[in-house]
Amino acid sequence: MTSTNYDPRVLKALHPVPGAPDNWKRFFTFNTDAKVIGIQYIALALFFLLVGGLLAMVMRGELITPPADLVDPTVYNGLYTMHGTVMLFLFLFPILNGFNNLLIPTMIGAPDMAFPKVNAAAFWLVPVFGVVLMASFFVPGGPASSGWWSYPPVSIQNPLGHFINGQFLWILAVALSGVSSIMGAINFVTTIIRMRAPGMGFFRMPVFVWTAWAAQTLQLVGLPALTGGAIMLLFDLSFGTSFFRPEGGGDPVLYQHFFWFYSHPAVYVMVLPVFGIFSELITVYSRKPLFGYKFVALASFVITFLGLIVWVHHMFYSGTPQWMRNIFIVTTMLIAVPTGVKVFAWLGTLWGGKIRLTTPMLFVLGGLVNFILGGITGIMLGTAPVDIHVGNTYFVVAHFHYVIFNTIGFGIFAGIYHWFPKFTGRMYYEGLGKVHFLLTFIGATLNWLPLHWAGLYGMPRRVASYDPEFAIWNVIASIGAFMVGVAAIPFILNIVSSWARGAKAPPNPWNAIGLEWLLPSPPPAENFEDDVPTVISGPYGYGLGQPLVEDEEYYVRRALEA
Amino acid sequence: MTSTAPKPSGGLPVRLLVVVLVAVVLDALASLQIARASLGWLPVPASTAAPYVDGLFQVEVGIGAFIFLGCTGFILWAVIFNRAEKYDESDGLPIEGNPKLEITWTLIPFVLVMVLAYQAIHVSETLAALGPKEKYDLESGSSPTTVERPDVRQSYGPIQVLARQWNWEFVYPNGVRSSELHLPIDQRANFQLSSEDVIHGFYVPAFRLKQDIIPGSVISYSITPTREGRYRLRDSHFSGAYFSQNQTDVVVQSADAFQAWLDQAARSPLVPGLSQATGLYADRLAKGDKGWATVKPAPPPMVNDPGTPDAPHEA
Numbered sequence: 056m057t058s059t060n061y062d063p064r065v066l067k068a069l070h071p072v073p074g075a076p077d078n079w080k081r082f083f084t085f086n087t088d089a090k091v092i093g094i095q096y097i098a099l100a101l102f103f104l105l106v107g108g109l110l111a112m113v114m115r116g117e118l119i120t121p122p123a124d125l126v127d128p129t130v131y132n133g134l135y136t137m138h139g140t141v142m143l144f145l146f147l148f149p150i151l152n153g154f155n156n157l158l159i160p161t162m163i164g165a166p167d168m169a170f171p172k173v174n175a176a177a178f179w180l181v182p183v184f185g186v187v188l189m190a191s192f193f194v195p196g197g198p199a200s201s202g203w204w205s206y207p208p209v210s211i212q213n214p215l216g217h218f219i220n221g222q223f224l225w226i227l228a229v230a231l232s233g234v235s236s237i238m239g240a241i242n243f244v245t246t247i248i249r250m251r252a253p254g255m256g257f258f259r260m261p262v263f264v265w266t267a268w269a270a271q272t273l274q275l276v277g278l279p280a281l282t283g284g285a286i287m288l289l290f291d292l293s294f295g296t297s298f299f300r301p302e303g304g305g306d307p308v309l310y311q312h313f314f315w316f317y318s319h320p321a322v323y324v325m326v327l328p329v330f331g332i333f334s335e336l337i338t339v340y341s342r343k344p345l346f347g348y349k350f351v352a353l354a355s356f357v358i359t360f361l362g363l364i365v366w367v368h369h370m371f372y373s374g375t376p377q378w379m380r381n382i383f384i385v386t387t388m389l390i391a392v393p394t395g396v397k398v399f400a401w402l403g404t405l406w407g408g409k410i411r412l413t414t415p416m417l418f419v420l421g422g423l424v425n426f427i428l429g430g431i432t433g434i435m436l437g438t439a440p441v442d443i444h445v446g447n448t449y450f451v452v453a454h455f456h457y458v459i460f461n462t463i464g465f466g467i468f469a470g471i472y473h474w475f476p477k478f479t480g481r482m483y484y485e486g487l488g489k490v491h492f493l494l495t496f497i498g499a500t501l502n503w504l505p506l507h508w509a510g511l512y513g514m515p516r517r518v519a520s521y522d523p524e525f526a527i528w529n530v531i532a533s534i535g536a537f538m539v540g541v542a543a544i545p546f547i548l549n550i551v552s553s554w555a556r557g558a559k560a561p562p563n564p565w566n567a568i569g570l571e572w573l574l575p576s577p578p579p580a581e582n583f584e585d586d587v588p589t590v591i592s593g594p595y596g597y598g599l600g601q602p603l604v605e606d607e608e609y610y611v612r613r614a615l616e617a
Numbered sequence: 618m619t620s621t622a623p624k625p626s627g628g629l630p631v632r633l634l635v636v637v638l639v640a641v642v643l644d645a646l647a648s649l650q651i652a653r654a655s656l657g658w659l660p661v662p663a664s665t666a667a668p669y670v671d672g673l674f675q676v677e678v679g680i681g682a683f684i685f686l687g688c689t690g691f692i693l694w695a696v697i698f699n700r701a702e703k704y705d706e707s708d709g710l711p712i713e714g715n716p717k718l719e720i721t722w723t724l725i726p727f728v729l730v731m732v733l734a735y736q737a738i739h740v741s742e743t744l745a746a747l748g749p750k751e752k753y754d755l756e757s758g759s760s761p762t763t764v765e766r767p768d769v770r771q772s773y774g775p776i777q778v779l780a781r782q783w784n785w786e787f788v789y790p791n792g793v794r795s796s797e798l799h800l801p802i803d804q805r806a807n808f809q810l811s812s813e814d815v816i817h818g819f820y821v822p823a824f825r826l827k828q829d830i831i832p833g834s835v836i837s838y839s840i841t842p843t844r845e846g847r848y849r850l851r852d853s854h855f856s857g858a859y860f861s862q863n864q865t866d867v868v869v870q871s872a873d874a875f876q877a878w879l880d881q882a883a884r885s886p887l888v889p890g891l892s893q894a895t896g897l898y899a900d901r902l903a904k905g906d907k908g909w910a911t912v913k914p915a916p917p918p919m920v921n922d923p924g925t926p927d928a929p930h931e932a
Contacts, residue, residue: 123861126908127901127907127908127909128858128859128860128861128862128897128908129858129908129909129910129911130908130909132855132857132858132860132909133909195910196909196910197908197909197910198909200858200909200910201855201857202855206816206855208814208815208816208832209815209816209855209856209857212814212815212857212912214910214911214912215910220910221909221910301831301832301833301834302832302833305833306833307816307831307832307833308831341699341709342701342707342708342709343708343709343710343711343712344711344712344713344714345713346712346713346714346715346719347713347714347715347716347718347719348713348714349714350714350719350723372818372827372828372829372853373829373831374750374752374828374829374831374834374836377741377742377745380738380741381738381741384734384737384738384741385731385734385738388730388731388733388734388737389727389730391726391730392723392726392727392730395722395723395726396719396722396723398688399719399722400719402688402691402692402695403712403714403715403718405691405692405695405696405699406691406695406699407699407709407710407712408695408699408709408710409699409700409701409705409707409708409709410695410696410699410700410701411700411701412696412700420692420696423692424688424689424692427684427685427688427689428685431681431684431685432681434677434681434730434733435674435677435678435681437737438673438677438733438734438736438737438740439737439738439741440669440670440673440737440740440741440744440825441670441673441674441677441737443670443744443825443826443827444659444670444674444822444825444826444827446827446853447818447820447827447853447854448853508658511658511659512658512659512660512822512932513660513820513822513823513849513851513932515818515820515851515852515853515861516855517855517860517861518860518861519860519861520861520862521861522849522864522930566706596711597708597709597711598708598709598710598711599711599713
């Protein structure tokens with residue numbers, strides 16, 4: 056097979072956007088190069104990580120003592136709502152789309168995404184709704200303060216009665232975020248299905264591509280439910296309808312179904328690509344093939360399917376009937392199986408490997424240990440009787456931060472370090488990276504491990520003040536949170552100074568297998584241009600002695616000479 | 618391409634088997650200890666539901682600890698013994714998988730989680746039998762009068778539980794109104810939960826029970842307390858500005874003490890009940906109404922017994 060299986064016309068464009076600048080200024084333009092867009096996503100997301108983190112620092116400052124003394128309770132409620140919203144919609148989704156943009160085309164040998172202009176438009180929606188959301192801090196009455204769930208009726212109370220209020224802007228921002236995500240999802244799925252290099256069958260795709268595909272499929276299926284729910288909420292809030300308003304005959308619990316039908320799968324949208332990152336990095340830094348590659352790849356879609364039928368476990372105490380609880384206990388338990396397959400496969404890959412504890416590998420191993428803990432507490436929350444005690448307490452907060460920060464966040468940091476040389480053309484500083492890892496791991500453990508006990512003992516989540524018996528767990532948690540905050544300093548220092556003056560990166564600094572490592576660092580605008588390699592073996596041939604592509608020496612030499 | 622690495626087939630070496638066996642035994646012993654300790658992580662159990670929830674929790678902690686310690690131990694083992702030497706650029710054993718092993722580690726977790734699911738459903742149905750629960754939609758006109766099922770256990774109620782932004786009010790069958798929830802021990806207390814504004818959560822950690830209160834419906838609900846004492850009742854579902862202050866106490870008493878309290882309360886005049894939000898909101902107004910928007914707190918309910926909010930609670 057020598058011909059490419061995508062439209063050859065896409066190769067004709069010599070420059071992503073003719074006349075676009077080729078220096079740093081391109082990051083501030085409507086550039087259609089997926090690699091530029093990827094970096095735009097990641098940089099903007101990291102900025103919002105700082106914003107969301109700053110909100111968290113104020114929250115932990117408030118919670119270090121039992122009474123509500125640092126800020127007014129209304130301010131605390133706004134802070135925790137915006138913390139969750141910023142972290143999910145402006146940090147996690149955008150940064151993972153950044154990875155998708157950088158990695159999907161380069162890993163499958165495509166010159167760009169299927170729809171470059173849609174891709175750029177999807178990115179530029181992010182700063183737009185970011186501004187909308189940030190503007191809500193300055194409207195009368197302050198930002199949305201009903202939690203990132205925005206459950207009615209509390210979310211539609213609108214105390215001041217203004218048409219433009221924090222909740223209104225929040226719904227607008229979330230709806231725009233949904234539009235952006237759908238534009239991204241269509242693009243990623245099409246690119247993966249239609250634009251793979253010759254010879255790259257589905258079972259020769261790297262696991263990251265599998266997980267991105269599974270995750271983006273979830274976006275396409277789930278997002279319409281959230282968007283529909285959000286629009287009805289907007290109508291209830293602003294135009295006096297009664298979809299969810301009990302006094303008009305509406306049902307507030309209906310909203311919860313709309314919300315969780317998307318928002319539980321949303322967790323898998325975020326964690327699946329991180330499973331992909333784990334699979335890519337554990338193989339490189341153990342120098343072994345991925346144990347049971349096909350099982351790991353297929354497990355991604357089993358997670359997608361099961362992820363769509365577990366949402367009611369968020370509503371065990373909302374007045375759901377017994378039969379419904381029973382069904383969702385079973386589906387929730389089942390999702391442990393494909394997840395377990397992945398975890399065991401990573402352990403099997405480590406066994407007998409040649410493990411190298413670089414910064415990215417440290418973040419992967421730390422993230423893996425955290426994920427096992429977060430997965431186990433997830434199982435506990437899936438069993439209704441235990442959930443009825445610990446649901447809506449700090450046990451849940453601890454559980455999902457173990458997944459969202461201690462696993463997904465760690466995977467993101469690992470990915471940033473691992474692919475930093477590839478896409479910036481510079482090496483990062485290993486020492487600063489290790490300081491970043493140590494501070495983050497110790498801080499995150501101090502922050503979220505003790506909060507499990509606060510929750511078991513009955514401390515509700517979302518409180519601005521609490522009974523004194525919970526003080527000890529909260530003091531430790533706040534100290535840990537401040538450590539995580541301090542850990543941002545070596546990270547930023549590393550990224551900024553490495554990019555500005557780090558050592559020049561070779562095409563394949565980690566001696567890794569993968570199409571992206573056959574490209575120069577950084578790759579040219581159209582990746583392999585009109586010389587796309589033909590893939591002849593699976594993605595993780597460490598120790599197997601087979602070349603990945605035909606004429607591998609030619610591509611290696613070409614990347615070195617570039 | 619032939620590989621120089623040793624083939625994994627041909628029987629596992631005895632030494633490896635011994636190491637694995639020792640590791641599994643140590644892991645099991647440690648997990649057992651953790652499971653034993655785990656009951657101490659929960660508040661005192663004070664209802665008939667609590668032992669069932671705690672039992673399931675303990676089993677899950679034991680299994681969870683076994684898996685966590687096993688996996689983490691394995692990772693540590695690999696990191697210590699499978700580290701590459703500084704200048705070693707070679708590859709590890711090129712093992713691509715082992716279908717038998719992969720099927721095993723798919724099936725074992727499958728069986729394990731199905732057993733857990735069965736156990737969870739069983740406990741869930743036991744809890745439902747201990748404290749039946751029905752939801753009645755106010756719009757459709759169905760009424761919660763048929764709640765009391767024939768049952769050997771003595772029952773009390775129904776007690777109306779009214780949740781507001783941000784106070785609790787309990788109305789007894791004889792008309793007594795209270796800011797604290799008094800309950801007779803070992804009798805099934807029947808409740809009718811309703812909310813006047815937003816969703817609230819009826820949560821008593823010592824009872825291990827939690828129920829969202831949905832505006833627009835009445836939920837009939839029951840709990841059997843089994844231990845005398847003063848416990849915290851917390852609003853568990855975010856309900857707006859002063860959510861964290863929307864807490865009161867549950868007082869579980871002997872049947873006689875409960876009857877004495879009820880009689881005493883019936884003779885007491887109505888006074889403003891417990892409502893921490895009222896005071897905090899007044900402070901906020903006095904300081905110039907700074908902060909972000911909030912609805913006005915509902916006025917304190919007029920009750921016969923405003924309770925003793927400063928009394929120490931056990932859990």
